Amino acid sequence: DAEITQSPRHKITETGRQVTLACHQTWNHNNMFWYRQDLGHGLRLIHYSYGVQDTNKGEVSDGYSVSRSNTEDLPLTLESAASSQTSVYFCASSGQGANEKLFFGSGTQLSVL
Amino acid sequence: QKEVEQDPGPLSVPEGAIVSLNCTYSNSAFQYFMWYRQYSRKGPELLMYTYSSGNKEDGRFTAQVDKSSKYISLFIRDSQPSDSATYLCAISSGSARQLTFGSGTQLTVLP
Numbered sequence: 001d002a003e004i005t006q007s008p009r010h011k012i013t014e015t016g017r018q019v020t021l022a023c024h025q026t027w028n029h030n031n032m033f034w035y036r037q038d039l040g041h042g043l044r045l046i047h048y049s050y051g052v053q054d055t056n057k058g059e060v061s062d063g064y065s066v067s068r069s070n071t072e073d074l075p076l077t078l079e080s081a082a083s084s085q086t087s088v089y090f091c092a093s094s095g096q097g098a099n100e101k102l103f104f105g106s107g108t109q110l111s112v113l
Numbered sequence: 114q115k116e117v118e119q120d121p122g123p124l125s126v127p128e129g130a131i132v133s134l135n136c137t138y139s140n141s142a143f144q145y146f147m148w149y150r151q152y153s154r155k156g157p158e159l160l161m162y163t164y165s166s167g168n169k170e171d172g173r174f175t176a177q178v179d180k181s182s183k184y185i186s187l188f189i190r191d192s193q194p195s196d197s198a199t200y201l202c203a204i205s206s207g208s209a210r211q212l213t214f215g216s217g218t219q220l221t222v223l224p
């Protein structure tokens with residue numbers, strides 16, 4: 001079955017370190033998204049991609065970057081981790097259909113100490 | 114003011130109760146209305162999807178949209194303990210990049 005997987009499930013890092021969160025989908029979806037989820041804020045869009053070599057900034061992109069070298073993967077990099085980036089990160093993908101159904105991964109819990 | 118407002122709860126009901134979950138929104142350009150269900154330590158999954166005003170029913174779940182009031186609701190009939198989860202409304206003007214989520218309502222159905 002097609003799926004979307006995130007790794008690691010949990011990550012603890014120190015302030016100032018570079019961190020990369022992986023996202024891999026086997027749906028063959030062109031659209032991929034990264035969200036962060038914080039109490040009281042719901043899901044907020046960090047970056048998104050509509051295809052290989054395409055990346056775009058979302059609502060809360062400062063301090064994050066993504067790259068899309070193939071259809072299946074969209075890694076999220078925190079250039080210099082900050083305590084404010086402690087959160088649960090979700091990757092999602094969708095096809096080209098009008099209903100824009102998002103398929104989410106199980107999330108990565110990131111703690112920046 | 115947030116574009117989408119959702120009462121975070123928590124909401125606790127006995128098994129068999131009718132549950133009403135609600136969101137309000139401010140942007141009249143929104144056209145697509147969704148409800149996602151999120152179990153603990155899992156990613157959200159699409160539960161209901163509607164376009165335009167009116168009701169949509171799927172089993173025990175009914176999604177209702179009132180565009181004139183900018184108000185959407187999700188009703189759960191005969192609620193079950195397995196319905197215990199966080200429910201997020203999500204609204205879009207037409208593309209996934211413009212999908213705006215509510216903050217989620219945590220629901221517990223007690224056996």
